[in-house]
Amino acid sequence: MSRMDSGEIEAQLAAAVAILEEAGPIALRHFRTSTTVENKAGEHAFDPVTAADREIEAFVRRRLRRDFPDHGILGEEEGFQPGANDACWVLDPIDGTRAFMSGMPAWGMLLGLTLAKRPVAGAMHQPYLGETFAGVRDGEAWFRRGVEQQRLATRATTRLEEAVLYATDPGLFATASELAAFERVSQACLLRRFGGDCYAYCLLALGQVDLVIENQLQPYDIVPLIPILEGAGGVVTGRDGGTAQDGGFVVAAGNRELHARALELLNSD
Amino acid sequence: MSRMDSGEIEAQLAAAVAILEEAGPIALRHFRTSTTVENKAGEHAFDPVTAADREIEAFVRRRLRRDFPDHGILGEEEGFQPGANDACWVLDPIDGTRAFMSGMPAWGMLLGLTLAKRPVAGAMHQPYLGETFAGVRDGEAWFRRGVEQQRLATRATTRLEEAVLYATDPGLFATASELAAFERVSQACLLRRFGGDCYAYCLLALGQVDLVIENQLQPYDIVPLIPILEGAGGVVTGRDGGTAQDGGFVVAAGNRELHARALELLNSD
Numbered sequence: 001m002s003r004m005d006s007g008e009i010e011a012q013l014a015a016a017v018a019i020l021e022e023a024g025p026i027a028l029r030h031f032r033t034s035t036t037v038e039n040k041a042g043e044h045a046f047d048p049v050t051a052a053d054r055e056i057e058a059f060v061r062r063r064l065r066r067d068f069p070d071h072g073i074l075g076e077e078e079g080f081q082p083g084a085n086d087a088c089w090v091l092d093p094i095d096g097t098r099a100f101m102s103g104m105p106a107w108g109m110l111l112g113l114t115l116a117k118r119p120v121a122g123a124m125h126q127p128y129l130g131e132t133f134a135g136v137r138d139g140e141a142w143f144r145r146g147v148e149q150q151r152l153a154t155r156a157t158t159r160l161e162e163a164v165l166y167a168t169d170p171g172l173f174a175t176a177s178e179l180a181a182f183e184r185v186s187q188a189c190l191l192r193r194f195g196g197d198c199y200a201y202c203l204l205a206l207g208q209v210d211l212v213i214e215n216q217l218q219p220y221d222i223v224p225l226i227p228i229l230e231g232a233g234g235v236v237t238g239r240d241g242g243t244a245q246d247g248g249f250v251v252a253a254g255n256r257e258l259h260a261r262a263l264e265l266l267n268s269d
Numbered sequence: 270m271s272r273m274d275s276g277e278i279e280a281q282l283a284a285a286v287a288i289l290e291e292a293g294p295i296a297l298r299h300f301r302t303s304t305t306v307e308n309k310a311g312e313h314a315f316d317p318v319t320a321a322d323r324e325i326e327a328f329v330r331r332r333l334r335r336d337f338p339d340h341g342i343l344g345e346e347e348g349f350q351p352g353a354n355d356a357c358w359v360l361d362p363i364d365g366t367r368a369f370m371s372g373m374p375a376w377g378m379l380l381g382l383t384l385a386k387r388p389v390a391g392a393m394h395q396p397y398l399g400e401t402f403a404g405v406r407d408g409e410a411w412f413r414r415g416v417e418q419q420r421l422a423t424r425a426t427t428r429l430e431e432a433v434l435y436a437t438d439p440g441l442f443a444t445a446s447e448l449a450a451f452e453r454v455s456q457a458c459l460l461r462r463f464g465g466d467c468y469a470y471c472l473l474a475l476g477q478v479d480l481v482i483e484n485q486l487q488p489y490d491i492v493p494l495i496p497i498l499e500g501a502g503g504v505v506t507g508r509d510g511g512t513a514q515d516g517g518f519v520v521a522a523g524n525r526e527l528h529a530r531a532l533e534l535l536n537s538d
Contacts, residue, residue, distance in 0.1 A: 032477060102433055102462050103477025104375070105398070129374070129398070164371055169463060170439060193371050194438060195464020208301060208372025 024127030096197030112224030122224035135231025154254030293396030365466030381493030404500025423523030
């Protein structure tokens with residue numbers, strides 16, 4: 001299975017996109033209603049889980065088991081279900097639950113495919129906007145809204161002084177050293193914006209922003225986005241320059257040069 | 270003219286909405302393209318003005334002069350043009366230029382009507398989402414997307430511990446005292462989100478968030494939103510509890526009780 005050819009990967013990506021788009025109406029049924037929010041983390045932390053997360057994950061898992069009975073599934077809500085081969089779907093039913101809870105359409109439904117733990121294809125669907133972003137690691141990435149489809153390509157900004165940076169929330173840089181590292185890059189950039197969630201990576205793939213720096217990510221927050229970013233010409237790693245797929249502190253840039261400059265400044269303390 | 274009755278105000282609001290919706294395609298022609306960004310503030314600050322801002326303002330001014338030749342117009346780009354009566358349109362062609370520049374649809378086109386300097390009607394149109402929010406100060410506020418229209422109503426959260434707070438960027442609280450005041454409220458809330466721009470106030474009117482606290486606003490950033498917020502049952506003032514229409518430090522809440530609690534905590538140093 002690790003030797004799945006690019007045609008097979010494309011076909012599986014198309015299936016993933018179809019499943020996410022089929023699940024879109026479930027999300028929309030809950031969006032901007034008085035959704036019941038449970039508090040998964042107990043009284044002192046705040047990790048909201050909505051009914052929408054659970055329903056979407058259950059739906060997507062059913063579809064995946066039907067279409068790919070031998071693949072494993074790793075999902076935010078129900079954890080890891082091993083498969084009979086080394087292919088594994090990685091699912092975040094609603095990435096950006098806080099955006100979802102606030103009525104802001106910066107959340108998305110994420111589904112990615114790994115082979116021998118390596119992300120090879122991924123998709124993000126935003127049903128309120130009617131947008132889908134998808135990509136293949138060693139191939140192309142594309143964006144579709146309605147009948148319009150375009151190839152995704154990051155932009156060529158290589159200097160931090162010209163770069164637009166996105167991050168979800170400064171609070172994610174929880175230690176003084178992390179915050180200082182983020183601020184070094186942030187202050188070197190032309191513009192910094194907060195509040196992106198998974199949508200920020202999609203804006204990077206669209207060539208609308210240049211850098212996304214985040215922290216405290218889970219694997220399912222980033223794995224489905226890696227092939228979209230790489231298919232669009234972007235570079236995404238951990239803060240140490242290694243793989244981003246384990247989550248944690250993640251740095252995504254539109255190109256190798258800008259990525260190297262951001263990483264250098266992040267690690268210059 | 271100050272004695273314009275509610276029917277006349279409703280009619281002028283309908284005209285404002287029609288003008289904004291007609292201008293929507295101008296904004297979309299520039300959205301997510303490689304828009305030329307000029308730097309209005311010189312080298313060391315960053316106040317982007319896009320071609321879209323200018324084109325939209327010119328278009329809306331032409332329409333307003335045609336339909337309301339006696340009204341004044343105050344707009345972000347071209348300043349104040351006095352009218353023959355005490356009615357004045359207040360226009361922000363693209364509120365959230367930074368969101369616009371980043372490809373994030375949290376920007377909006379704002380147009381409000383003041384009578385004797387008092388905001389009486391206002392509208393926000395977001396053409397990428399196809400959404401319009403509109404309201405009358407002593408009347409109702411409504412939301413429309415496609416053929417669906419609903420009345421806007423803020424929600425009843427009265428405790429900060431249960432409140433969702435929006436702000437555009439922590440950097441707007443430029444002095445240590447402002448930032449400390451914002452942080453006091455922020456830390457008392459259930460959830461804090463950044464990146465809202467004018468859309469955050471619309472989410473408040475939709476009953477999706479409970480508080481919006483911002484700083485460094487211009488009058489045209491807030492005047493068109495005041496009738497939407499008040500028509501939806503919300504309360505919006507300056508930090509001192511006085512009028513919000515001059516901009517500066519603005520506090521908007523879904524109801525009087527929550528607003529009082531936020532103001533008290535902001536001013537408790």
